[in-house]
Amino acid sequence: MLTNLQATQTQTALSPRVEWYCRQVERYLTYRLREHLGKRNQNGTRYTPFQRGCVLTMGRDSKPVALFVVFDAERLWHFQPDRLMETRFVQSVSGALRRPVGAFEHTQGVDDPIPTGIAFCVLLRNDLAPVAQLASPIPREVKLDLAALNGSHKNKLLVPIGVGRDGPVWKHVNTVQHVLYVGTTGCGKTSAMQSMLAALLTQNDPDLVKVALIDTARSEFVFWHNAPHVFERVAYSAGDAFALLKQVESEVERRGELLGAAMRRSIQAFNTDAPRGKRLPYLLVVVDECLDLVQSGRGGNAVNDLIKHVATVGRKAGVFLHAGTQYPSAAEGLSRIIATNLRTFAFRMDAVGARTVGCPSASAISEKTPGRMFARFDDQHTELQAFYLDDAELERIARQAGFVANAQTNTEQGAPKRDEVAELIKWAVESNEGVLTQSNIVEMLSQWRGAASTDREARRIAETLVTKGMLAKDPRHQNRRTVTDLARKTYCGLTAVSVSNAPTTASNGGGAGGSEYPALLLDVDDAALLEKIQPRLDALMAEQGLSAQAAYEQIIVEEQR
Numbered sequence: 001m002l003t004n005l006q007a008t009q010t011q012t013a014l015s016p017r018v019e020w021y022c023r024q025v026e027r028y029l030t031y032r033l034r035e036h037l038g039k040r041n042q043n044g045t046r047y048t049p050f051q052r053g054c055v056l057t058m059g060r061d062s063k064p065v066a067l068f069v070v071f072d073a074e075r076l077w078h079f080q081p082d083r084l085m086e087t088r089f090v091q092s093v094s095g096a097l098r099r100p101v102g103a104f105e106h107t108q109g110v111d112d113p114i115p116t117g118i119a120f121c122v123l124l125r126n127d128l129a130p131v132a133q134l135a136s137p138i139p140r141e142v143k144l145d146l147a148a149l150n151g152s153h154k155n156k157l158l159v160p161i162g163v164g165r166d167g168p169v170w171k172h173v174n175t176v177q178h179v180l181y182v183g184t185t186g187c188g189k190t191s192a193m194q195s196m197l198a199a200l201l202t203q204n205d206p207d208l209v210k211v212a213l214i215d216t217a218r219s220e221f222v223f224w225h226n227a228p229h230v231f232e233r234v235a236y237s238a239g240d241a242f243a244l245l246k247q248v249e250s251e252v253e254r255r256g257e258l259l260g261a262a263m264r265r266s267i268q269a270f271n272t273d274a275p276r277g278k279r280l281p282y283l284l285v286v287v288d289e290c291l292d293l294v295q296s297g298r299g300g301n302a303v304n305d306l307i308k309h310v311a312t313v314g315r316k317a318g319v320f321l322h323a324g325t326q327y328p329s330a331a332e333g334l335s336r337i338i339a340t341n342l343r344t345f346a347f348r349m350d351a352v353g354a355r356t357v358g359c360p361s362a363s364a365i366s367e368k369t370p371g372r373m374f375a376r377f378d379d380q381h382t383e384l385q386a387f388y389l390d391d392a393e394l395e396r397i398a399r400q401a402g403f404v405a406n407a408q409t410n411t412e413q414g415a416p417k418r419d420e421v422a423e424l425i426k427w428a429v430e431s432n433e434g435v436l437t438q439s440n441i442v443e444m445l446s447q448w449r450g451a452a453s454t455d456r457e458a459r460r461i462a463e464t465l466v467t468k469g470m471l472a473k474d475p476r477h478q479n480r481r482t483v484t485d486l487a488r489k490t491y492c493g494l495t496a497v498s499v500s501n502a503p504t505t506a507s508n509g510g511g512a513g514g515s516e517y518p519a520l521l522l523d524v525d526d527a528a529l530l531e532k533i534q535p536r537l538d539a540l541m542a543e544q545g546l547s548a549q550a551a552y553e554q555i556i557v558e559e560q561r
Contacts, residue, residue: 014056022067025097026054029069029120032096036089052115064124070106070117084118099123104137107364107372107383116364139163140369144195144387146202146397153203157282160199161375162192162384169375169384173200173209173282173320174268176343178311180290181324182357183347188371189324190220190288191388192345196322197221197286198389201229202401207281212248214241214287221286223398231283232421238303241293243468245306247421248285248319250460252310255280255317257457267318283319285310290323311341328353346381347373420445421461425470425491428483436471438462438479489541 014022033049052070059065071084085103094101100123107116142163159176161169181189200209201224212231215221216238225234231248235241255267258280264270271279287293287307294304311321321342328349346354346362348370354363359381365372371388374381389397398404424444428436441458462481465471470487474480533555540551 018056018064022054022056025067025122026051026069028097029093030071032089032093033071033084036086037084052117055113055115066124067122068114068119069122070115070119072117090120093120097122105366107138107361107366116361138165138372138383138385140385141371142385142387143393144198144389146199149203153199155204155208157204157209158199160195160387162371162373162386164382164384169382171377173284174318176320177315178321178342179323179345180342180357181322181345181347182328182349182353183326183362183373184349184353185326186367186370187326187347187349187365188373188386188388189326189345189347191371192347192373192386193286193288193322193324194221194223194394195387195389197224198394198397200284201227201403202397204229207276207279210281210283212244212283212285214244214285214293216241216293217288220288223394224403227398227401227403238293241287242303242306243464245285245303245310246460246464246467248283248314249306249309250457250464251283252314252317252319253460254457255319256313259317266316280318283314284322285314285319286322288324289326291325291327315341328356343376344381345373345375345386347371347386420448421465421470422491423448424461425483425487429488429492434483436462436481436483437477489538 030049030051037049050072052072053068055068055070057065057068085105090101090103102121102123104119104121105117106114106119144160153170157173158170159173161171161176163169181193183189197211201211206228209229210231211224211227211229212235213221213224214235215225216236218236221234224230231251232244233240235244259265259267259270262270262273264273267280267282274280285307290307294307307321307323310319314320323342344357344359346357346359348365348367349357349362351360351363354360359374359376361374361381361383369385371386373384373386375384376382395404424436424441427444428434428440432440438455438458441461442455445458462471462479465487466473466481469484470490471481472484474482533552536555537551540554
């Protein structure tokens with residue numbers, strides 16, 4: 001196949017002499033490559049390289065600049081790519097053709113005329129600019145060096161994306177917005193998410209950016225669990241994720257009310273007019289393996305709805321979703337979000353998955369280049385090599401920032417990170433006889449933040465705490481809630497005490513009589529089982545600082561063993 005390409009929009013027919021020369025070069029390269037490889041088939045014939053295409057580039061003056069002859073590397077899987085591009089072989093071909101010749105491994109991008117494969121570039125004249133633009137190599141590995149920034153990115157809210165043909169790519173968090181990192185296991189997507197967190201959390205102050213971490217594996221984002229940038233607390237289970245996303249939803253509503261009161265339509269406009277202490281920080285909801293989360297039992301639909309809410313209405317409020325998955329089918333499960341709100345960072349995957357996420361070129365990424373991806377910006381996919389940091393470097397960065405030491409201290413004490421919710425519970429127990437009303441929440445939040453809270457936010461917080469079993473409704477007062485024994489144990493370190501107006505487990509959806517764990521909270525309907533495991537739940541929550549749901553799941557796993 002010979003394709004006529006030009007730098008200008010006009011079409012110019014190739015002269016017979018140029019076309020004949022291109023054919024001769026194409027045949028000569030095929031012959032020399034076959035002889036160079038030397039290996040024979042079982043029938044004794046040599047392997048014949050399969051040609052993917054022959055592309056001729058034209059200059060602005062409609063004269064030929066370079067000829068690209070591309071061979072299919074997949075058909076020559078017996079040989080290492082370096083063997084196909086040996087320096088001595090390329091120099092020998094260059095001497096025979098009396099033209100400068102180069103060889104490189106190329107991955108085809110969107111609107112890229114050169115096919116994927118081993119490309120040989122034959123310069124037809126000394127005009128290197130178009131050739132350099134097409135053939136500039138993308139590095140196979142790019143380590144994120146935060147020390148080399150020398151403070152140039154301090155408090156600029158820049159997200160490291162990767163390195164392309166034109167160099168490093170960093171973009172403002174408000175430009176990146178919602179992202180779906182998708183690719184098979186070992187493709188480098190989690191490393192890219194780690195690099196993003198490392199840069200944002202170490203280069204920006206907590207009053208500029210917050211992160212809501214959903215880490216169901218309990219170890220993917222372990223270096224950032226106790227960073228001061230963490231919003232509320234890290235979610236370790238589907239139940240925790242639901243509660244955290246409800247709090248994020250409340251934060252989106254609160255910010256919407258603040259923007260409306262200030263007559264501003266976006267967080268950028270609001271922060272431009274507000275003093276530093278009153279500005280709203282950007283909030284990133286970061287979740288690895290999001291498809292597993294939204295398909296996790298009976299709570300999956302609720303989590304899915306909350307994720308959709310964040311992705312559809314969070315942009316103007318500065319709340320963005322960064323979700324990773326190894327299943328391209330997530331693009332079908334969240335089709336509306338993917339199509340309209342989430343930009344795709346497509347790593348290596350099979351052809352079916354690549355078509356599903358709308359990036360067929362991702363199927364051509366080699367297993368030998370983990371971290372290679374196609375990032376979608378301005379409705380086009382750009383080929384990049386994503387930044388990465390190994391575990392040792394991540395730990396060093398986290399320790400240097402003071403995150404790991406704090407996390408170890410808190411883990412030993414069994415006291416996960418808490419803020420306003422914990423303070424509300426403690427205030428109610430110590431100063432208000434275990435009672436929390438809607439007006440109490442508004443008053444305390446406004447006092448702590450130095451800015452007015454709203455009744456709507458207070459109502460959402462109260463409903464979330466009731467759902468988690470931390471507060472119990474008072475049947476005699478619509479806006480009055482009572483702190484439960486579970487909340488006293490979780491936030492105040494107190495043993496179970498009798499509290500007037502505190503409901504029994506049965507009033508929360510069934511369960512063992514006198515149990516401190518509502519069936520709704522634990523997602524279990526077996527009252528006998530709940531009564532049997534209650535002592536072990538108490539022990540796990542006290543010793544390891546687990547939530548009731550997490551402790552219950554751990555007990556079930558132990559029972560199955």
